[in-house]
Every structure is written in C-alpha cells, then in structure tokens.
Amino acid sequence: MAQSLVRLCAKEVVSDHSSSPSWLRWVPRELYRALLEAAFACRRPLAVGELVQRWPERTLRVGGRRKPGQAAPNRLCIQALLLAIVKGLSDQRSALQVLDICGLQGDEGGVGDPMGGWSLTVALCTMVVQARAGAQRTQRIEGDRERKRFSALESERDLKRERGQRKGGKELHGDREKTVPPGPASEEEQIKGIRRRMEMERKRVNAETGLGGSKREIEEKEANCDALVHVRADLFVNARSWERVRVALGTSGPLKLQCRYLRVEEISVASIRTLLNLLPCRGLLGIDVRYSSLGVAGLAELLPLLSAFPELNSLRLHYCNLDIRRDHLGQEEVLRDLSQGLAQLKELRRLSLTALRLPGQLRLLLSSLPQPLEIMELPYLSLSPADLAYLSCSHHASTLQQLDISENRLDKDTLPSIRRLLSQASSSLxxxxxxxxxxxxxxxxxxxxxxxxxxxxxxxxxxxxxxxxxxxxxxxxxxxxxxxxxxxxxxxxxxxxxxxxxxxxxxxxxxxxxxxxxxxxxxxxxxxxxxxxxxxxxxxxxxxxxxxxxxxxxx
Known part of the structure; x- marks a missing residue:
C-alpha cells in the first residue's frame, strides 16, 4: 500500500511542470527514482530532464526487462534523458557516474512512440560527440584563463626577482659578504617537486590497479580515467549508422560509450572488425550479425577477434551467406579454423545459426566448445541425421534450456535422435x-x-x-x-x-x-x-x- 501511495503521489507531482522549481530543490534523494519512473510513465520529458540533470546517485539504470503490458519509454522522454546527461556534466548537483540504458529500446512504430534500437544508437553517438565538443569549448575557455593567470604570475615573479637582486646587493658590507639564511624553495623547484610526487603517485596507482597488459587495455584504462560518465547500452549498427558509431566509440571525452549487446546488419567484415577493435574488452556479452555476407572465410577471420572479450556468452549469425561443402577446395582447412575460433570462446552459452547451410558439420563445430551451451538455435540449417545423432549424445544435451530446430525436416530416421535428445534435456529444457x-x-x-x-x-x-x-x-x-x-x-x-x-x-x-x-x-x-x-x-x-x-x- 505504501509503495502504491508513493507512485500515486509521484505521478501527481510530475504532472505540473510549472511548479517543479519550487519543490525539486527539497526532494530527498530517495524519491528521485519514484519521480523519474512517474515522469516516464506519464510522458513528462521536462520532468525527466530536470531529474536526470541533478541525479543524486552514482548510477542510473533506465530500461531492462519490462513487465507484462508495460510500454517502452516515450521517444521524447528518452531524448530529454540524453540531453540532461550532457547538461549534468557541468551541474555540481549531479553525482552521476554510470548510466545504464541496456534494453531501453522498443519497437519502431509501437504504441506510445518508442525509440527503436537504431534510432537510440544514433542518438547516443550524437550525445557522446556533443559532450566532447562541449568539453573542448570549456577547456579552451579555462585554458585562456589559465594562460592569463600564468602571465600574471610570471610578471609578479620577475618583479620579485628584480627586487631580490637589489636587496642582495645592499647586503654586501666592506670586504665580507653577509651570510643570508636559505629561504623557501623557488617556484621552479616547487613545480618540479609536485611533478615528481605526481609521477610517483601514478606509478603507485598503476601497481595497485594492475595497469598493464596489452596496448589496447592500457588505452582503455587511460580513456576511462578521463570519462566523467560511463554510458552502457545495446548498440544497433548498419551501413547508415556505422560511421557515426565508429566516431563515437573512438572519441575520448566526458562520456564513454560501452556496449552490452552489439547487433550489426548489412556491413562488411572489415567494418565489423573495426567496431570490435574500438569496443572495450570488458562488458560485451553478445554479438548478433545479420544479413551480412561474411562467408566462411570472413567468419573464420572474426572468431579470433571475439576471443578478446572475456565475458562474451552469446553469438548469433543470421543469413550470413555461409555455405560449407566438403567438395569445395580448402573447405577442410576453413572448417578447422572455425572450430578453433569457437574453442577460444570460453564463456559462450548461446549459439544461434540461421540459414547457414551447414549439413553434416555440427559435430566439428560444437564439439570444440569448451563449455556446454544453454541456448541453441539452429533453424533452416538442413540438419542431417548425423547432426541430430551427434546433438542427442553431445555434452550440450543435458544443459539445454532453449532449443530451436524449426524448419529442419524430421522423419522416421531422425525421430529416435530427437526422442533421445528430449530425454537428455528433460530436466533443463x-x-x-x-x-x-x-x-x-x-x-x-x-x-x-x-x-x-x-x-x-x-x-x-x-x-x-x-x-x-x-x-x-x-x-x-x-x-x-x-x-x-x-x-x-x-x-x-x-x-x-x-x-x-x-x-x-x-x-x-x-x-x-x-x-x-x-x-x-x-x-x-x-x-x-x-x-x-x-x-x-x-x-x-x-x-x-x-x-x-x-x-x-x-x-
């Protein structure tokens, strides 16, 4: 009852935006979450913006799994959220350090005008670039102020030096020079001392945090140190948005874009490789490649790159123009490359292969996986009796939670394998x-x-x-x-x-x-x-x- 009363009051409070200046300054931090949820539910983008701009906690999570019947957030509210993040960078009242909007996207054209995955990705990348441009403008202004201040200090130091020289000349008496007690260290010596202490402190922090490893990991940690807010999201990239995403991922500034699930459509192997090289090694859980002409050679090239992401547990390949046939020259070697590439994905739990034409190759591909799969989607794969026989006896059978073998023709020869597979997976499927x-x-x-x-x-x-x-x-x-x-x-x-x-x-x-x-x-x-x-x-x-x-x- 108390929780319902809080929600009801929160909806009433955010309904009148004109009164927000009078109450927002007195709101306890414990009520910000309820007010923000009410602002999203009532589609009040102005209230969303004001709450996010002065968010009092280190972490803000918006999105995630929605309850049955719950609509996706409104497009205007999401845009207000992103604008407020940029404004909050210069707002001393904001304590935000991590923004998690994974799962925020809805279906394009759905009820309530939600923002789809592609539109949200473009908006995020625009936000990152705008935040960097704003930070550069602020740095230029502060740099001009610092140069003026430094010039004034230089003039004052020269004047003090000139006065000291005149005073030192007067201290000579007869043939004997008076001993002048040592004064405080000069400004140059103080600067050198400060730099030396900063360097020692940096070495100490590097030793404690383990700053080392590959060049890519070092660059990621240095970029993370410069970021004020880390933005974690699911990214949807195609040929139209690829360049914008590439620029945003390669941008170092107050906002650092991180990816949980990456979905790419209709882009080349080289473009996918570029994106993977720009993504942080930590945090990527899944990659979904659709309608891209990878070919067998392209997939064999990408799989070793995926091993750089230690948390990757989902790989989905849909309509990627893979056609493996043993009678083609060099196919045996490519198959071995694919098997070795999959073997490097230590945490893989979900594998989806749609319409890839891999008859008779399931044993070679899946037997190399070090851990059993929990989700296996193999529609339109032309599975052979040998494939289904292997699957029913493999180390994946007893751990399967989801299985999709739709559009694979079953008959009296394959039915025993299916029955054995269902028996093995009866307690988990x-x-x-x-x-x-x-x-x-x-x-x-x-x-x-x-x-x-x-x-x-x-x-x-x-x-x-x-x-x-x-x-x-x-x-x-x-x-x-x-x-x-x-x-x-x-x-x-x-x-x-x-x-x-x-x-x-x-x-x-x-x-x-x-x-x-x-x-x-x-x-x-x-x-x-x-x-x-x-x-x-x-x-x-x-x-x-x-x-x-x-x-x-x-x-």
Missing part, C-alpha cells in the same frame, strides 16, 4: 521450437511420450506442421498434462485449409495456402480450449498466431 519440421500425425504419435517427459518446458512452438484435427487434439491433451507449460503455438489443422493441398505439404505451402472461409477458425480454438477445461488446465495459453507469438511469449 524450457523453450522448444519444432515449427515447420514436417511432423505428421504418425510421427507426432511417436514423439508425444518423449515430449510429455519434458517437465520443465514452459513454451512449445509447433506451427506449420501438417497435422489433422485428431493429431492436434492429441498434442493439446499432452500439453495439458505438462506441469510447467504456459504457451503452445499450434498449427492450423489440415481441415481448415482450402482444398488442393498435397498429401504432405511443406511449411512454405502451409504458410501461403489460404484457409477455408467456410470453416470457422474460432471453432478450432473453442474445441481446443474445451480440451483444456476438461483436463483442468487453466494456465496454458493457446495461439495459432505465428507472427505475434514472440510477443506473447513472456517468461
């Missing part, structure tokens, strides 16, 4: 996708016992499989008995399609073939929900909406 695998009623009947044994499974995607209504009912009955299952993406039964489908339609045919208008699709949904009611299962969510399934999937 939480999310499974078997969409578009060509599973008929007969194949499903052999698979259901193993599927029902996955007691930890929370979501199951089964779309675009050629099942009849009878097979679909068997699937739902099995799902209703699974204790942890909360989401089931089921296929439209064959009876709901217009006549003319082949006996064993492919997933592409099921996706494009029109549904029968005479058949009420809602009747299928009602019949399936009736099965859930009869089974006493009220927490399982059923949907056939393939396009919005990922949005519905909430952990």
């Amino acid at each position: 939480q999310h499974l996708s078997l969409s578009g695998c060509g599973l008929t009623d007969a194949l499903l009947g052999h698979l259901l016992p193993s599927l029902g044994g996955c007691w930890a499974l929370k979501s199951l995607a089964f779309a675009l499989n050629p099942l009849s209504m009878a097979g679909l009912l068997d699937l739902v009955r099995t799902a209703a008995r699974m204790p942890s299952l909360r989401h089931l993406l089921y296929p439209n039964p064959l009876e709901d399609y217009q006549p003319g489908l082949p006996d064993l339609p492919s997933s592409a045919q099921l996706l494009d073939w029109p549904l029968n208008e005479a058949t009420d699709v809602n009747m299928t949904s009602s019949q399936l929900n009736r099965v859930l009611i009869e089974s006493g299962c009220s927490e399982l969510f059923l949907t056939c909406d393939l396009l919005n399934y990922d949005k519905d999937l909430l952990e």
Whole structure:
C-alpha cells in the first residue's frame, strides 16, 4: 500500500511542470527514482530532464526487462534523458557516474512512440560527440584563463626577482659578504617537486590497479580515467549508422560509450572488425550479425577477434551467406579454423545459426566448445541425421534450456535422435521450437511420450506442421498434462485449409495456402480450449498466431 501511495503521489507531482522549481530543490534523494519512473510513465520529458540533470546517485539504470503490458519509454522522454546527461556534466548537483540504458529500446512504430534500437544508437553517438565538443569549448575557455593567470604570475615573479637582486646587493658590507639564511624553495623547484610526487603517485596507482597488459587495455584504462560518465547500452549498427558509431566509440571525452549487446546488419567484415577493435574488452556479452555476407572465410577471420572479450556468452549469425561443402577446395582447412575460433570462446552459452547451410558439420563445430551451451538455435540449417545423432549424445544435451530446430525436416530416421535428445534435456529444457519440421500425425504419435517427459518446458512452438484435427487434439491433451507449460503455438489443422493441398505439404505451402472461409477458425480454438477445461488446465495459453507469438511469449 505504501509503495502504491508513493507512485500515486509521484505521478501527481510530475504532472505540473510549472511548479517543479519550487519543490525539486527539497526532494530527498530517495524519491528521485519514484519521480523519474512517474515522469516516464506519464510522458513528462521536462520532468525527466530536470531529474536526470541533478541525479543524486552514482548510477542510473533506465530500461531492462519490462513487465507484462508495460510500454517502452516515450521517444521524447528518452531524448530529454540524453540531453540532461550532457547538461549534468557541468551541474555540481549531479553525482552521476554510470548510466545504464541496456534494453531501453522498443519497437519502431509501437504504441506510445518508442525509440527503436537504431534510432537510440544514433542518438547516443550524437550525445557522446556533443559532450566532447562541449568539453573542448570549456577547456579552451579555462585554458585562456589559465594562460592569463600564468602571465600574471610570471610578471609578479620577475618583479620579485628584480627586487631580490637589489636587496642582495645592499647586503654586501666592506670586504665580507653577509651570510643570508636559505629561504623557501623557488617556484621552479616547487613545480618540479609536485611533478615528481605526481609521477610517483601514478606509478603507485598503476601497481595497485594492475595497469598493464596489452596496448589496447592500457588505452582503455587511460580513456576511462578521463570519462566523467560511463554510458552502457545495446548498440544497433548498419551501413547508415556505422560511421557515426565508429566516431563515437573512438572519441575520448566526458562520456564513454560501452556496449552490452552489439547487433550489426548489412556491413562488411572489415567494418565489423573495426567496431570490435574500438569496443572495450570488458562488458560485451553478445554479438548478433545479420544479413551480412561474411562467408566462411570472413567468419573464420572474426572468431579470433571475439576471443578478446572475456565475458562474451552469446553469438548469433543470421543469413550470413555461409555455405560449407566438403567438395569445395580448402573447405577442410576453413572448417578447422572455425572450430578453433569457437574453442577460444570460453564463456559462450548461446549459439544461434540461421540459414547457414551447414549439413553434416555440427559435430566439428560444437564439439570444440569448451563449455556446454544453454541456448541453441539452429533453424533452416538442413540438419542431417548425423547432426541430430551427434546433438542427442553431445555434452550440450543435458544443459539445454532453449532449443530451436524449426524448419529442419524430421522423419522416421531422425525421430529416435530427437526422442533421445528430449530425454537428455528433460530436466533443463524450457523453450522448444519444432515449427515447420514436417511432423505428421504418425510421427507426432511417436514423439508425444518423449515430449510429455519434458517437465520443465514452459513454451512449445509447433506451427506449420501438417497435422489433422485428431493429431492436434492429441498434442493439446499432452500439453495439458505438462506441469510447467504456459504457451503452445499450434498449427492450423489440415481441415481448415482450402482444398488442393498435397498429401504432405511443406511449411512454405502451409504458410501461403489460404484457409477455408467456410470453416470457422474460432471453432478450432473453442474445441481446443474445451480440451483444456476438461483436463483442468487453466494456465496454458493457446495461439495459432505465428507472427505475434514472440510477443506473447513472456517468461
């Protein structure tokens, strides 16, 4: 009740911006977080800006995992946040040192006008460059003041020296010179002493903090020492934003840009390599490469660079034009290079390979990983029976939490491997996708016992499989008995399609073939929900909406 009252009061306070000068100076630091959340929720960018500009804590986190039904922050509020960060650099009331906006981005064009990943990345880079330009202007102004002050000190020192020489001449009496007691050290000697102490202190700090190692690590630590605020974010880079991101990452100034997850699209291997060389070694958790023509040789070139990031645990490659065939000259050597590159990723836990055409190569690639994977996504990979047989017996099977082998054709020869794999992963597997695998009623009947044994499974995607209504009912009955299952993406039964489908339609045919208008699709949904009611299962969510399934999937 107290927390709800605080939120209600905070919304009322930020609703009137004209009164903010009268109350903001008296707000305790413990209430800043509640006021900022209220400002974002009520879309009050002016209040967001004033709160952030004088943020009283060292760390500010905005973003992260959103609660179900919670919309992404408004674009204007995010822009006000970034502008306030720059203004706060010169505000003595701000104590901010770390800004964490990982996960802040929303879907472009979503409800409430959120800021997408690409737009947010461009805005961040612009903020970093503007902060550096502002700092340079301030340094020039302070430099002019310091030069004037130094000139005045020089003039005063010359005048004192001249007076001292005249006074020393008067101290000579007869043939004997009077002994003048030693005075305080000269200004030059004091400066030298200060420099010497600073150098000794720097060596001591370097010894305590371990400043050393590679040249890149030394440069990173020196750049971090100059930064006033470290900005941690997820970056989305494509050909249009690559140059701006490169400049921002290479900029040393009051804002230091750090990256948690890097997503790149449609850029060359050389550009990706440049970005990786500019990123700090610490903090990068994942890299996602999409629609870039890496080729096998390009991937073999990038993998050794990824080993420089000790915390990297996620690697995703989608539609990167990889086609490995043993009959091509030199492919064996390239495969060995790929295997050795993956072996250097000591902390890798997630590997996603989409449409890379790697039939028969799964053992060579995955067996080199030093640690078992927890998330494995292998859609459109043309997996062979040998690939699935290896996967079911590999050291990854018993640790898998998410598995996606959709759009890989399964038949009676590969079904034993799938059943063995599900048995090995029964206690750990939480999310499974078997969409578009060509599973008929007969194949499903052999698979259901193993599927029902996955007691930890929370979501199951089964779309675009050629099942009849009878097979679909068997699937739902099995799902209703699974204790942890909360989401089931089921296929439209064959009876709901217009006549003319082949006996064993492919997933592409099921996706494009029109549904029968005479058949009420809602009747299928009602019949399936009736099965859930009869089974006493009220927490399982059923949907056939393939396009919005990922949005519905909430952990």
